Every structure is written in C-alpha cells, then in structure tokens.
Amino acid sequence: MTHVLKFDFGVGNPESGYTKITPAAEYDKSVGYGFSNVKNVHAKDRDEPSALRRDFCIPLDTSFLVDVPDGTYRVSILLGDEIAETETTITTGEGRLVLHKQRTSAGHFVRSSFSVWVTGSQLKLTFTGRAPRINALEIEPVPTACTLFLAGDSTVTDQPTDGYPYAGWGQMLPLFVKADAAVANYALSGRSSLSFIGEGVLDTIWGKIKPHDYLLIQFGHNDQKPDEARFTEPFSTYKETLKIYIDGARERGAYPILITSVQRRFFEEDGTLRDTHGDYLIAMRELAAAEEVPLIDLAASSKALFEALGPEGTKRLFMWLAPGEFMNFPDGVEDNTHFQQQGGIEVAKLVHAGLKDLKLQPLSLYLR
CATH class of the missing domain: 3.40.50.1110 (SGNH hydrolase)
Structure with a gap:
C-alpha cells in the first residue's frame, strides 16, 4: 500500500476522494475493511455544510478493521458532533491505547493523529467511551517513521x-x-x-x-x-x-x-x-x-x-x-x-x- 486510504463515516454523501462507511459496513475480506460487529453501530446526519462533519458513525464496542500490509502507518481521525458532547477511547491491535477519553464539546471537532505498528496484515481500531464518534479516518503508510x-x-x-x-x-x-x-x-x-x-x-x-x-x-x-x-x-x-x-x-x-x-x-x-x-x-x-x-x-x-x-x-x-x-x-x-x-x-x-x-x-x- 503506497496511497492514503480515506474513509467518511455516516449516511450522507461522501466527501470527494473518500470511501463512505455506513453503519451496515460489516468487515468483508473481499473488500478489505469494515466493522467487526455492526449490531451496535449507529449513525446520524446533522445536515451541516461540511461533508466530513455533518454525519458520523457511533461505534459502540466495535472495531473498524482495514487490511494493510505489515508496517508502520499514520492514522488520522476526525471526531466530533455539531450538537452533542462526545467522549471516545481508541485502542489498536490488542488493546494498545492511542486515544483516551477524548472529549469534544457540542459544535467542536478534534483531529487526532498517531502512528501504529501493524502486524498480521490488519489494522484494528477498537472504539469505546461514553459517547464515541468517528467522522473520518485517513491511513497513510510511513515506512521511515x-x-x-x-x-x-x-x-x-x-x-x-x-x-x-x-x-x-x-x-x-x-x-x-x-x-x-x-x-x-x-x-x-x-x-x-x-x-x-x-x-x-x-x-x-x-x-x-x-x-x-x-x-x-x-x-x-x-x-x-x-x-x-x-x-x-x-x-x-x-x-x-x-x-x-x-x-x-x-x-x-x-x-x-x-x-x-x-x-x-x-x-x-x-x-x-x-x-x-x-x-x-x-x-x-x-x-x-x-x-x-x-x-x-x-x-x-x-x-x-x-x-x-x-x-x-x-x-x-x-x-x-x-x-x-x-x-x-x-x-x-x-x-x-x-x-x-x-x-x-x-x-x-x-x-x-x-x-x-x-x-x-x-x-x-x-x-x-
């Protein structure tokens, strides 16, 4: 993988250059990405102008899986909600903590970035928290990191x-x-x-x-x-x-x-x-x-x-x-x-x- 993978979460029209991920996007090996369990994944569309901010998924106790070659990747995640406070915790792999109780107030958004060492040919991001959100996700290989x-x-x-x-x-x-x-x-x-x-x-x-x-x-x-x-x-x-x-x-x-x-x-x-x-x-x-x-x-x-x-x-x-x-x-x-x-x-x-x-x-x- 040499290009950047970009995902836009929710139910509205996707941002240009992004792949849309709806709550029904369960992991499929033939596609190479998706939620590990979609039973508790929900979505909202706030009907705001920005395609990445207007809608989002609420990933309750699930993981988002992406098949990638082993190596180091920089992951950037956009979190927030136009009308509600949020709190999101993210781990990678087997519980490796990368984001802990990240809170946003209503109308505010946070872009967090971290690098992940991937083994087993799959990036795994697990979401927990009292009010988790995911608006957008970008994954970029950084082999020299x-x-x-x-x-x-x-x-x-x-x-x-x-x-x-x-x-x-x-x-x-x-x-x-x-x-x-x-x-x-x-x-x-x-x-x-x-x-x-x-x-x-x-x-x-x-x-x-x-x-x-x-x-x-x-x-x-x-x-x-x-x-x-x-x-x-x-x-x-x-x-x-x-x-x-x-x-x-x-x-x-x-x-x-x-x-x-x-x-x-x-x-x-x-x-x-x-x-x-x-x-x-x-x-x-x-x-x-x-x-x-x-x-x-x-x-x-x-x-x-x-x-x-x-x-x-x-x-x-x-x-x-x-x-x-x-x-x-x-x-x-x-x-x-x-x-x-x-x-x-x-x-x-x-x-x-x-x-x-x-x-x-x-x-x-x-x-x-």
Missing part, C-alpha cells in the same frame, strides 16, 4: 482484550508518543532476558528494526525463576544476556535503552516498599554504566510512586479486583505484580518521564 521496540515481560506486554482491565505499561505507552513515531511491543508474559532469545522473539525484532529506531529493554521479573530456560545469575549470565540486546541494536544502527524492573506491590509494616529484584537492579545499573547505555531507573521511580500511594492507594493500579467488578474476573483477583489499565497508564507515565529526562535526540522530539 521511528519505531520504539519493546522487549520485556508481562508487566510490559499487550495483554489480550478478553483480559481487560489487565494491562502492561508498554500497552499504554503509545498514548505518550507523538504521531512521528510508533510503538512495537514485542514483550511477552513469562519471559526472561534468556527465554526471550531462546524462543526467537529477539530474532523477530532483529528482522524488523532499522537504523535510528530504539530498543527498550526491561527484564528481571522472570530471570529470577529457577527453571533452566529462564534463570540468569545477576552479575554473570544476566549481564551477558542483556549485552546481546545492546550489541545487536547497535550493530543494526538502533539505540538500546535499559529499564530496571518495575516494582511489585509488597509493603513492609512501616509503609515502605519491599524490593523483590535485589541484585538484578544493581547488575543492570552497572551494565548501563559500563556499556554507556541510557538507563531508565523504573525500579526507583515506581518505588517512589507506590510508596506515595501506600498499600491501599496502589490497589487501584494493580490487579486488585473485587468479585463482580469486572466481567472478565467474576470472582475477583488479588495480584501484586500485574497492572490494571490505570496502573499501566501510571507506569507508562514514569517511562515517558524517564525517556524525556534522558534528553536523547531525536527521541525527545517524538515524545508528547
């Missing part, structure tokens, strides 16, 4: 949509990146720095990363696990394994960034946070200094955040869910390692702040 590749574990990964509100911080990071760059989240649950390589995931990244991209690396949670496939010793094999990531990125003209493991939610009686990563944090800091690699000390910043919130306040960040609170967890759950969506957002904010503090160029230009 900078990409932030993420290598890590379950605290970073894109958690599946059927596990909502379960979320990794990498899943929320696109919210803090401008449209000039995309986030490619290859982090996977249960992986250590060693098993990520052993399962070939790092090789997948090597096949896609290009000069001037960035590789963000957070491992440690599962390097502590005693099994042979995952365990590394902090001051020997852990450092040696992480150096494979550093050297591989540099060999390909990309820039590695090390990130110490985000803290777990374990408190001492005095209200301070108990460190569960120990020597792995020290080892990564030493390696960053020795190899002159930029470091985000997420262990330190998350410790400060969690201690400020305290044992009760942190429950709203972690997967502490009451029975019946969320449909996907009817019996509730108490998890001190993994985040719900709000926790993923708050930790992504810490990573975003850490990236800005590094003052790396041109990376700083891509951060909101």
Whole structure:
C-alpha cells in the first residue's frame, strides 16, 4: 500500500476522494475493511455544510478493521458532533491505547493523529467511551517513521482484550508518543532476558528494526525463576544476556535503552516498599554504566510512586479486583505484580518521564 486510504463515516454523501462507511459496513475480506460487529453501530446526519462533519458513525464496542500490509502507518481521525458532547477511547491491535477519553464539546471537532505498528496484515481500531464518534479516518503508510521496540515481560506486554482491565505499561505507552513515531511491543508474559532469545522473539525484532529506531529493554521479573530456560545469575549470565540486546541494536544502527524492573506491590509494616529484584537492579545499573547505555531507573521511580500511594492507594493500579467488578474476573483477583489499565497508564507515565529526562535526540522530539 503506497496511497492514503480515506474513509467518511455516516449516511450522507461522501466527501470527494473518500470511501463512505455506513453503519451496515460489516468487515468483508473481499473488500478489505469494515466493522467487526455492526449490531451496535449507529449513525446520524446533522445536515451541516461540511461533508466530513455533518454525519458520523457511533461505534459502540466495535472495531473498524482495514487490511494493510505489515508496517508502520499514520492514522488520522476526525471526531466530533455539531450538537452533542462526545467522549471516545481508541485502542489498536490488542488493546494498545492511542486515544483516551477524548472529549469534544457540542459544535467542536478534534483531529487526532498517531502512528501504529501493524502486524498480521490488519489494522484494528477498537472504539469505546461514553459517547464515541468517528467522522473520518485517513491511513497513510510511513515506512521511515521511528519505531520504539519493546522487549520485556508481562508487566510490559499487550495483554489480550478478553483480559481487560489487565494491562502492561508498554500497552499504554503509545498514548505518550507523538504521531512521528510508533510503538512495537514485542514483550511477552513469562519471559526472561534468556527465554526471550531462546524462543526467537529477539530474532523477530532483529528482522524488523532499522537504523535510528530504539530498543527498550526491561527484564528481571522472570530471570529470577529457577527453571533452566529462564534463570540468569545477576552479575554473570544476566549481564551477558542483556549485552546481546545492546550489541545487536547497535550493530543494526538502533539505540538500546535499559529499564530496571518495575516494582511489585509488597509493603513492609512501616509503609515502605519491599524490593523483590535485589541484585538484578544493581547488575543492570552497572551494565548501563559500563556499556554507556541510557538507563531508565523504573525500579526507583515506581518505588517512589507506590510508596506515595501506600498499600491501599496502589490497589487501584494493580490487579486488585473485587468479585463482580469486572466481567472478565467474576470472582475477583488479588495480584501484586500485574497492572490494571490505570496502573499501566501510571507506569507508562514514569517511562515517558524517564525517556524525556534522558534528553536523547531525536527521541525527545517524538515524545508528547
């Protein structure tokens, strides 16, 4: 795909050069685009002069799917309503947050742009919110756009949509990146720095990363696990394994960034946070200094955040869910390692702040 795809949503006549998408436009593989489910898609025509603003679709709990080759795309979306307030949240792929509770007042419109790393030959935009709208959509290939590749574990990964509100911080990071760059989240649950390589995931990244991209690396949670496939010793094999990531990125003209493991939610009686990563944090800091690699000390910043919130306040960040609170967890759950969506957002904010503090160029230009 080398041209720009343009879609005009609603029931009125389409804007010149745009393809009209009505509420009945269900995805058809032979056409290559459409809504995943049209049962709760509605439309209104406000009979205003502008073809893109006069009408729109109300996409309730559905996804708009577009078949495109794998790669990076800049997506621009027009949202608004002439007579009503709106609120729209959009995720891409498996719940990767790109627009969060975007509100417009009556008579106002917002054009939002973001870049998306597409795999599986399909762009997926999922809509939620109290009053979602979509007026127009444009999709443009941007193969030279900078990409932030993420290598890590379950605290970073894109958690599946059927596990909502379960979320990794990498899943929320696109919210803090401008449209000039995309986030490619290859982090996977249960992986250590060693098993990520052993399962070939790092090789997948090597096949896609290009000069001037960035590789963000957070491992440690599962390097502590005693099994042979995952365990590394902090001051020997852990450092040696992480150096494979550093050297591989540099060999390909990309820039590695090390990130110490985000803290777990374990408190001492005095209200301070108990460190569960120990020597792995020290080892990564030493390696960053020795190899002159930029470091985000997420262990330190998350410790400060969690201690400020305290044992009760942190429950709203972690997967502490009451029975019946969320449909996907009817019996509730108490998890001190993994985040719900709000926790993923708050930790992504810490990573975003850490990236800005590094003052790396041109990376700083891509951060909101």
